[in-house]
Amino acid sequence: MPLKGARPHLLYVAWGFPPCRSGGVYRALATANAFARDGWDVTVLTIERDLWERRTGVDPALEERVDPRIRIERIPFDWPVLEDDLSRWPALRALAPRAWVKARNLLDQRTFPEKVYGPWRRHLERATERIHAEHPVDLVVATTNPHVSITAALHLAQRYGVPYVVDYRDAWSLDVFSGRRRHPEGSTVNTWERRALEGAQEVWFVNEPIVQWHRTTYPAAAAHMHVVANGYDEPAAGSQARRTDTPLRFTYVGTISGKVPIPELVAGWARAREQEPLLVDAEADLYGYLGYYGAAHPELADALSTGAEVGVRYRGPVSKTLVSELYAASDALLLVLGTGRYVTSGKVFEYLATGLPIISVHDPGNAASEVLKGYPLWFPASDLSPDGVAAALRAGAHAAASHEPVAQAAGRAFAERYSREHQLRPRITALRAAVGATSVETM
C-alpha cells in the first residue's frame, strides 16, 4: 500500500508497446496513459525497440502519444527464429532445420509453456525485481498475449504480496475463432492459467462471451472477471458534407490477415455492383498492414488483385494519427472480421464513434454483432455468400447516400458507452481503492 498521500506505483507489463504498430498496442497505450492521468506513477515494462524497427515496422506517431510521465523500461527479448544473419545460426539449424525447430520449441517452453515467448520469463522476473527494489510497486497490470507477461505479476505477488491484474484481452486456453479448448484440464498451460486467474485482483477480457467462457472454466475466479472492451480513444471528426455528384466511398481500416474474409468481401462487392446503381462507380479502400508480419497470405493476395478490377483497392498501412481523416472522408465503413463467436476487434469501436453507416462482413455470430446491436446505421451481412454480402452493401449504400445528420448523431450517442475512458474508469477507480490510495487525477 502506498504511503498516505503518495502516488501509487503501477508496473504495466506489455510485450507490445509503442512504437510497435500491432493492433493490440492501442489498448496498452490507452491503459498506461489512463493510469498516468489518474495520478499513478506508471512504469511500463516492455521489449527493446530493435525488434519493431528491424522486423515488423514501427509507427513513430504512436510513440508521441505516450504520456511523458510514464517511465518505460525496455528489456531484451530474443527471437532466434527471426535471426536472418546465417553467421549467427547454429549448425543444427543450418544442417537439420526441422530438428532445430523441434529443439527450439522444447527449449522455449522449459520455464514457461509458450513457444517463442517462454524464455522472456527470465528477463521479466529479473527486471521486476530491480524495479520493485528501486520504487516499490503497488499494483501490476500484466497484459497478454504473450502470456509469459503474467510471470512478472506472479513473481511480485509470490515474493512481495503485490496485487495484480491480468489484462487477458482475448484468451489463452480458448481458441476464439473455433470456440474449442486449446489446452486441456491438467495441462501445464491450464495449471499456469488457473494460478494466474485465481490469484488476481482482477482479470479483464474484451467481451462478454469470452468472460462467460472463463467464468465457467475457472469458477473460483469468476467474481474478479470484468469486461473492459477495447473502446475508442476519441470521437472521430465529423464526416464532410457529402457531395451528391461524387461516387460513394467505403473504407476498411485494420490488419488484413488471412482470417479476414477479404475474398468474400470482393465477391459480394462485385455482385452488388451488378445490382445497385449507387455502387457502380463506388470505391472500397482497404487500409492496414498485410498480415501481422508484413506478408500477404497467397489467397488474400489473389483476392486483392481481383478486387482492384472491381473497385476494391488495397491502399497500404495508415498511421493511427491519420485514421480519423480517413473516416471523415468516408461515406460508410466496412467491418470485415474473421469468424468466431468470441471475436471482437478494436476497430468496431472506432467505427461506432464515427456515426457512419457500418456494413458488417463477418459471421453473424461474431461477438462484434453484440456490440453493434442497436446501432442505428448497422447493416450486417446475413451470411458470407456473395448475395448475403451484396445485400448488406446495397442497404449500406442507400444509408450512405442519404447522409442523414440525425441518424449520424444518434449513432454517435449510441457509441459513447464504448469510449476507452468509459471502459477503463470504473476499473481504475476500483483498483485505486484496492491499493488504498486516494484519487489525484491530473491532465
Place this chain on the structure above:
Amino acid sequence: MTTGPGSRVLVLALGRDPLPTVVTEAALRWEADGVSISAVTLTPRARLTATTAQVTLLRRPAGSAGIDPSTAGEPRSTPRKALRKLHLDPVRWAAILLVLSSPQARRLVAGADVVLAADPASVPLGWVLARRRGEGKVFRTVSAASRALNDAARP
C-alpha cells in the same frame, strides 16, 4: 566490404523451384540502385533479372523430359522422401558440391559483398560461407540483405 551503389550481391538459389517473387522484385530494386547482382541457380529456369550474371549448375531441369518431377506436381519417390526426413535431400547436398567444383561459381562467391541464401536448399552452403566471412555478410532474407546494403550506403 564495399556495399551500397557499386556493391555486389550474390543470390544463391539452389532449390528446384522457380525463384520467389520477393527475390526477383528485390533484385530489380537493387539493380535500379546501382548494385551489381549475380546468381547461382540449379537450373536455367530460375532467372533473376535480364542482366544478372548467372551461373547455372545443371544445363536443364532434372527428370526424363527435362522437367523436374518435384515441380511438375509428381510425388517424390519413397527413397527421396526418406532422405528428406533425414535432412539428406540429395539435390541440396549435390548442389553444394557443384558450386564448390565450378570455377565460375567460386569466382562469383568470392567477389560478392553480400550473399543471399534465397531458398532452404541454399542455406547449408550459405551457412558455410557465413562461418568463413563473419557477421553481416550472408543472409537468409531479402529484407536483411537490403538492410545490409542500405546500412553500408549510409554516410
